[in-house]
Amino acid sequence: MLISRKGMVKVSRVVRNCRYIFNNSLLTTVSPGIFGTPGFGSRKYPVGRRCHYIFIGKPDERVEMKFTKFNVQGVAPLCQFDYLDIYAEVSDMTQPHIDTPLLGRFCGEGTDRLPNLIISTSNIIILDFYSDFDKADDGFEGRYRFINDSIYNFGQKKNLCDFVINSTEQRLGYIVSPTYPGMYPDNLHCSYTLVGKIGQRIRIKFLDFSLFQGGDYCPIDYVLIHDGGSSKGEEIGRFCGNYKDVVIYSSENYLSIIFRTQSGRIDSLNADNLEGDADFLYNRRGFNISFEFSDKFVKPAFSRTGGDHIQHIKGTACDVRISSRKRSFGTLTSPGYPSDVPPNVTCNYYLDGMRNRKVLEKVSISFKDFEVPGQMPYCYEGYLEVNLKGTLGVGAFDERFCGSLLPPNLTSEDSRMILTLDTHKSRSSRGFSSTYQFITDFGISGHSPEDGKCIFLYISRNYKEGTFNSPYYPQEYPDNTKCEYIFRPAVSERLLISFHAFDLGKTRGPCHSSDNILVDQHDLKGNYTRINTYCGTQFPGPIVGALGQEVRVVFNSRIGSRHAGFQAKFEFLNTRLRKCGENITSFGGGGLIKSPGSPEKYKSYSFCQWIIKASHRKNNILVIFEDFHVEGKEQEGAGCKNAVMRVYQDLHQPGKELCGKQENQFFLSIGEYLKLEFVTSSRALGAKGFKITWTEVHQTNPMTGSQTSSGKNGCRGFTCKITKYCIDESLKCNGLPNCGDSDRSDEEEGCGTGRVSYSLYLTILFLISTQL
Numbered sequence: 159m160l161i162s163r164k165g166m167v168k169v170s171r172v173v174r175n176c177r178y179i180f181n182n183s184l185l186t187t188v189s190p191g192i193f194g195t196p197g198f199g200s201r202k203y204p205v206g207r208r209c210h211y212i213f214i215g216k217p218d219e220r221v222e223m224k225f226t227k228f229n230v231q232g233v234a235p236l237c238q239f240d241y242l243d244i245y246a247e248v249s250d251m252t253q254p255h256i257d258t259p260l261l262g263r264f265c266g267e268g269t270d271r272l273p274n275l276i277i278s279t280s281n282i283i284i285l286d287f288y289s290d291f292d293k294a295d296d297g298f299e300g301r302y303r304f305i306n307d308s309i310y311n312f313g314q315k316k317n318l319c320d321f322v323i324n325s326t327e328q329r330l331g332y333i334v335s336p337t338y339p340g341m342y343p344d345n346l347h348c349s350y351t352l353v354g355k356i357g358q359r360i361r362i363k364f365l366d367f368s369l370f371q372g373g374d375y376c377p378i379d380y381v382l383i384h385d386g387g388s389s390k391g392e393e394i395g396r397f398c399g400n401y402k403d404v405v406i407y408s409s410e411n412y413l414s415i416i417f418r419t420q421s422g423r424i425d426s427l428n429a430d431n432l433e434g435d436a437d438f439l440y441n442r443r444g445f446n447i448s449f450e451f452s453d454k455f456v457k458p459a460f461s462r463t464g465g466d467h468i469q470h471i472k473g474t475a476c477d478v479r480i481s482s483r484k485r486s487f488g489t490l491t492s493p494g495y496p497s498d499v500p501p502n503v504t505c506n507y508y509l510d511g512m513r514n515r516k517v518l519e520k521v522s523i524s525f526k527d528f529e530v531p532g533q534m535p536y537c538y539e540g541y542l543e544v545n546l547k548g549t550l551g552v553g554a555f556d557e558r559f560c561g562s563l564l565p566p567n568l569t570s571e572d573s574r575m576i577l578t579l580d581t582h583k584s585r586s587s588r589g590f591s592s593t594y595q596f597i598t599d600f601g602i603s604g605h606s607p608e609d610g611k612c613i614f615l616y617i618s619r620n621y622k623e624g625t626f627n628s629p630y631y632p633q634e635y636p637d638n639t640k641c642e643y644i645f646r647p648a649v650s651e652r653l654l655i656s657f658h659a660f661d662l663g664k665t666r667g668p669c670h671s672s673d674n675i676l677v678d679q680h681d682l683k684g685n686y687t688r689i690n691t692y693c694g695t696q697f698p699g700p701i702v703g704a705l706g707q708e709v710r711v712v713f714n715s716r717i718g719s720r721h722a723g724f725q726a727k728f729e730f731l732n733t734r735l736r737k738c739g740e741n742i743t744s745f746g747g748g749g750l751i752k753s754p755g756s757p758e759k760y761k762s763y764s765f766c767q768w769i770i771k772a773s774h775r776k777n778n779i780l781v782i783f784e785d786f787h788v789e790g791k792e793q794e795g796a797g798c799k800n801a802v803m804r805v806y807q808d809l810h811q812p813g814k815e816l817c818g819k820q821e822n823q824f825f826l827s828i829g830e831y832l833k834l835e836f837v838t839s840s841r842a843l844g845a846k847g848f849k850i851t852w853t854e855v856h857q858t859n860p861m862t863g864s865q866t867s868s869g870k871n872g873c874r875g876f877t878c879k880i881t882k883y884c885i886d887e888s889l890k891c892n893g894l895p896n897c898g899d900s901d902r903s904d905e906e907e908g909c910g911t912g913r914v915s916y917s918l919y920l921t922i923l924f925l926i927s928t929q930l
Contacts, residue, residue, distance in 0.1 A: 699802025
């Protein structure tokens with residue numbers, strides 16, 4: 159009893175069998191021919207049938223099959239109604255179906271859900287078609303032919319797809335996958351071992367290559383090539399997907415090719431709701447690979463100095479990689495030099511300098527002999543290309559040479575240089591001979607007068623502006639390293655340095671015990687004086703050197719310390735720098751200093767200096783930041799990177815750097831001089847600026863000049879109530895703070911509402927915002 163698709167009980171029916179045999183050994187069989195379901199083309203296939211289609215070729219033949227039309231009731235992958243089973247790996251007719259791998263079960267409509275082309279692994283293919291007792295459809299039709307299997311036999315055959323190919327028996331030929339160009343089956347493990355004579359090399363070329371691309375590292379289907387006679391040899395490459403015209407060479411006289419396939423391609427893609435027969439949508443032709451044994455293939459050229467790690471790149475004809483052993487050097491030649499370079503070869507030379515946290519090298523090459531046929535600049539017959547950036551690709555070269563003129567000395571831009579020798583259209587020539595050297599590089603632009611040392615020289619006539627940085631920036635700088643950067647402006651120029659990046663690591667102690675930057679000024683006596691010392695992560699303010707004087711920047715890193723480092727811009731400036739300020743000699747009183755352009759915002763490229771001298775060498779100068787608003791922020795990770803005010807309380811010591819917003823900050827000079835310096839960089843956006851009051855603080859009697867003590871009866875001027883400073887009487891009630899430290903007593907005691915402000919007079923007399 160049978161149950162129909164609608165669930166109704168039906169009377170038992172007998173399935174009728176049918177059998178079709180296509181045997182190429184029989185004269186009645188036509189090849190190529192057509193097969194199909196009973197009555198195809200004139201009616202739908204009958205219900206309740208089980209039909210067997212058996213295709214048998216001669217012992218030296220394979221069966222090739224392609225479906226041209228297909229419409230069978232059912233939905234893949236279950237195909238619970240009608241279906242077609244295909245067996246293409248039948249070893250012999252006595253083999254039970256249950257022991258024969260099933261290529262696939264198919265139903266539905268359309269040939270796009272079937273393999274594009276089927277080729278048997280032996281001389282037999284079996285099809286089983288089943289229809290139930292309900293609905294029928296148009297059925298299927300296909301074409302078949304019997305083909306000679308000689309293309310699948312090469313060398314000594316061990317089984318279906320294990321071969322040993324010996325050059326004594328076959329010098330050149332082809333290796334194809336077991337069912338090429340038909341869809342290859344699952345769960346194959348094939349090996350092809352090529353064995354040449356001593357002195358021979360083996361060249362293989364992918365003429366056609368189409369394997370399922372299952373993702374990175376080819377986890378499902380792949381071809382694995384080893385440089386040697388077994389899988390223990392060095393791996394040249396693992397391949398899947400689609401390739402064409404890939405050429406691979408063995409290093410010696412052995413080469414091993416492994417071909418593996420698996421099932422589970424749908425799962426590997428994590429696909430949802432895909433039909434089971436979707437696996438057959440992937441192009442799985444397999445491969446056709448040519449091979450050739452020869453002792454005429456080009457031999458790789460090696461360095462004549464053994465100090466470097468020199469390696470022929472496995473799988474290539476003559477590509478060589480030379481890896482530095484730290485500042486090493488050697489001789490590099492074309493293959494066979496000084497004999498003629500072989501024609502029709504392309505050789506790549508990869509020269510790799512050291513690149514790690516402690517060492518970065520560049521490559522320098524100098525040619526001693528050169529002859530490559532051709533005419534510059536086109537070099538149609540042959541050429542030597544040089545890539546200074548260390549990359550390959552069409553048009554990626556920086557220089558191309560041919561002819562007999564020696565190329566110039568060349569240095570890579572980074573740690574790798576690539577040379578490419580191409581002789582595919584050239585006649586005989588002796589090639590080239592060159593010497594190379596790996597030189598220490600710190601990833602810093604500029605002229606290094608001493609090779610291998612981190613010293614860089616920037617002279618105005620060669621560089622008007624540029625950048626300099628910590629070693630290897632933006633990578634971390636190496637520990638225990640010292641670098642010097644020396645800047646030499648013209649006599650009419652000043653140097654401007656502004657920092658764009660700054661991270662020497664967080665610090666809690668003084669800068670001399672941390673990674674730091676020292677900035678020194680070369681004075682007229684030929685000595686260096688310290689401008690300032692910087693550390694931590696707070697940006698230094700812009701720095702301007704003295705007119706025409708050399709500036710030296712020194713970077714120091716401690717043992718075991720590595721951080722992001724710094725990058726800075728340098729500019730040698732003359733007319734572009736906006737100068738202002740002046741030297742002020744006090745007559746015992748005080749004055750007012752405003753930012754350039756006040757009340758408008760200050761501008762970029764500003765450089766202002768005010769040097770204030772007291773009237774007596776034992777007096778001091780007090781400055782009070784009454785109103786101060788300059789871009790930047792005095793904190794770690796920020797700083798005064800684009801604008802800075804430096805206060806020098808002692809002209810022989812580095813100044814205090816100020817930016818951001820300051821309220822009632824005051825500074826007292828250590829001696830009779832106090833210096834203010836305001837600098838903005840090219841990136842300064844401008845802000846409100848500043849208003850600064852300066853006052854001479856008397857340690858001598860302002861009336862008689864005799865020594866006195868501030869705050870005691872000896873002060874003949876005004877004694878500030880809180881700070882006890884002795885200031886000139888004329889500064890009292892002038893509308894400006896002159897006592898400092900929030901002391902407003904000079905503007906409170908005895909200052910009536912009807913007084914005339916002295917500030918206007920001081921402003922006119924001492925305003926120092928005029929341009930120099």
